[in-house]
Amino acid sequence: MSLPHAILTALLEKPSSGLELTRRFDRSIGYFWSATHQQIYRELGRLETEGHIRALPAEQPTRGQKKSYEVLPAGREELARWTAAPQDPKPYRDTLLLRLRASAVVGTEGIEADLRRHLALHQRQLTEYQEIEKRDFPPGPADPQDRLQHLVLRAGIDLETFWTQWLTHALTEFAGLPDDRPTE
Amino acid sequence: MSLPHAILTALLEKPSSGLELTRRFDRSIGYFWSATHQQIYRELGRLETEGHIRALPAEQPTRGQKKSYEVLPAGREELARWTAAPQDPKPYRDTLLLRLRASAVVGTEGIEADLRRHLALHQRQLTEYQEIEKRDFPPGPADPQDRLQHLVLRAGIDLETFWTQWLTHALTEFAGLPDDRPTE
């Protein structure tokens, strides 16, 4: 149950229409909570019927007409409640690690190229985050809101750093492996 | 479409019954691909009708009776195909980071305690991984299969290290924050 709260957060930061939200879920918020436009419209509908948000000026039948939403007090309260409530980290799932383990049994053919590709992707993401940091968080004292947002960005940077380092290490391991190893 | 391949990998490592698989998905494989027994039984059924696995000795009606499976050649081929095929990393989702961002808008009340709790959980997991490493991967030359498995474990260790460091940093940031900040 996180998507509605992601949307409430985004709408509190700035009232938006469905498409504007979709765009913001492709950048900033999407860096740690992605969503497609279909999900967003469905959830906007639910949030509205629950009385957590409200369509802004709203006239005319809607198809094709932009419709902006703002958060109502009930929505803000729900978000505050959800934020404060403890939550367990959800079990980790990663296909790349799974494939690596599988490759120990059925052979490493093909996977090295994909490790290289993933490395490039993570390096690109890391660079993007670092540019955002340079642009939005200059050194020196900052107000609490900025410090919290910076903290979140730091997590992204450190995570991508971890992946680039681990993938680099993995590729050096592969360089030292015999040519292929199908355990048959 | 990863669960069936996780199961094929587990079964190739060692033919097992549903419950044995469930137990292994609570440790080793479950560290990067978790699954409940319901998922596993459902998937075992599918894999069997697809001809990827086969029930072993199998006599008698089944309820309550242990039933072991082994992988058929078609299953091994499918796993090899899947392992070699490129796959994009799936978009990242993390509720803790989301809550942190929300807390910049609705106030940080309550979240610091949960950061502390998460820190303890990640430290415990890190310790567990390190003990496995000490037990199963002594220093010195190792065969390729072991090196691949060690690589996967390394990812787990480095990931948990990242989280403990980031959470520690986050908590020092919180220590320097004004008492609460409900932006209202």
Add this chain to the structure above:
DNA sequence: GTCCACATGTAACTGGTTACATGATTGG
């Protein structure tokens, strides 16, 4: 013989994904 742990399953639901449909506005 009853209770409990072992073992295998069914059913209903939820959230995310993929494919497609439809209206409005604008540039050529």
Add this chain to the structure above:
DNA sequence: CCAATCATGTAACCAGTTACATGTGGAC
């Protein structure tokens, strides 16, 4: 007027989660 783009949606599906059901065998 036609195509492209902006904008909002519907529908079907799939994987993961939660709750519950049922049979077996051994301990007491």
